[in-house]
Amino acid sequence: MTTKVLVIGGGQNVEHEVSLASAAAVAAALRMSDHVVTCVTIDRDGIWRTDGGPSAATPAESIARALPLLADADVVFPAVHGALGEDGALAALCALAGVRVVGSGLRAGAIGMDKWATKLVADAVGLRTAKGRVVAADEIGDVEFDSPVVVKPVSSGSSHGVALVRTEADLLPALRAAARLDQRILVEEVVRGREIDVAVLRESGGIRWAAPPLEIHTAGPFDTATKYDGTARFTVPAALSSDEQAGLRRSALAMFDALGCAGLARMDFFLTADGPVLNEVNTMPGLTAASQAPRMFAAAGVSYPDLIARMVRGAGRG
Structure with missing residues (x-):
């Protein structure tokens, strides 16, 4: 039986390029068997783009134009890593639409x-897990260095914004780099x-x-x-x-x-x-x-x- 799959790639975060590669590979693999594949790319600015489809002025307009594809699919494969994808955002959209989705649901994501x-x-x-604490982005100037630590955004992927801090001089730059990706920063002991x-x-x-x-x-x-x-x-x-x-x-x-x-x-x-x-x-x-x-x-x-x-x-x- 043929299954119609909507593959979504890209996304509005630092993992955009990796997600494009994942989506392309997934689509190619599915086309090798009994699947009819349609692809949508979410650009960095949030515009949903379909191959050969008309361009849209806003993310909301582009999503509205993509909804018929969502409704026509048997399964949605959201190959979007990171925020507004892997975090359950796309799974929630599919749940609201009543469409089967590959991967974890909203809560787990x-x-x-x-x-x-x-x-x-x-x-x-x-x-x-490693012992750690969460620091708000507007409080990074108050963090004291007492031993080597790992600094990372609370919600980001592909190790973006992650740094191994060995000296006091490196701590604030690492915290600032993580704060550019998230308002919450995790400071952990080194394991x-x-x-x-x-x-x-x-x-x-x-x-x-x-x-x-x-x-x-x-x-x-x-x-x-x-x-x-x-x-x-x-x-x-x-x-x-x-x-x-x-x-x-x-x-x-x-x-x-x-x-x-x-x-x-x-x-x-x-x-x-x-x-x-x-x-x-x-x-x-x-x-x-x-x-x-x-x-x-x-x-x-x-x-x-x-x-x-x-x-x-x-x-x-x-």
């Missing part, structure tokens, strides 16, 4: 995007450990399972530049003991369930001598074939086109 709220959920289910990612997929029948973990190898912090300049190296499956793998899998599934995630989500951990420490959650991670989550499922024997098709089959109503 919103909480997963908020790194501070994610910590609270993790603590409630017994998962360790030393191996960087391990675990991807979880919820299938159409409701069964969810974790792919083999992936380890990230870098010479320094896994920051925005390192993520996309090709210098990072990935090992999948990661070289782990059976106990380490089991602990990471339990932690990833526990967080997936606690947030109420659907579709595909990636949980990022530091593996320390005392066990896993949750770093953050991605409810719509990078989705090119070379991205971390598809690499993990490839290691489990699930090809990229098959993974994307499974995500479409598992789509729910937000």
Whole structure:
């Protein structure tokens, strides 16, 4: 049976280009099987643009013109990372329209995007996170330096605005950089450990399972530049003991369930001598074939086109 899928890419945030790449890859994979694919791109200014469609003057007008595409779709695939996409905004629109959507709903997307709220959920289910505090953007001048810390926006992706601060002189510039992306800034202790990612997929029948973990190898912090300049190296499956793998899998599934995630989500951990420490959650991670989550499922024997098709089959109503 043919399934009509509306793929949405782009977005109004710093992950715009990454989202374009994910959307293009998803659309190409779906066109390889029994899917009829229509694409919409959200420009940086919020204008929704369809291939060959008339231009609109405002975001509201462009959304109105795109609504017939939404209504005609069997499933919407919102391959938009970051704010006004991954944070549940598009899932909420689909829920209001009564259209099935790939991935997590509004609540899981919103909480997963908020790194501070994610910590609270993790603590409630017994998962360790780095100790930290939230600072308002207008109070960054009052933050004191007492040891190396990690500074990051509370709600942003692809490590934009994230900095490892080793000296007092670097603290205020790092806080200012994070404040340009969010009015709330997270200041965390530095966790030393191996960087391990675990991807979880919820299938159409409701069964969810974790792919083999992936380890990230870098010479320094896994920051925005390192993520996309090709210098990072990935090992999948990661070289782990059976106990380490089991602990990471339990932690990833526990967080997936606690947030109420659907579709595909990636949980990022530091593996320390005392066990896993949750770093953050991605409810719509990078989705090119070379991205971390598809690499993990490839290691489990699930090809990229098959993974994307499974995500479409598992789509729910937000």
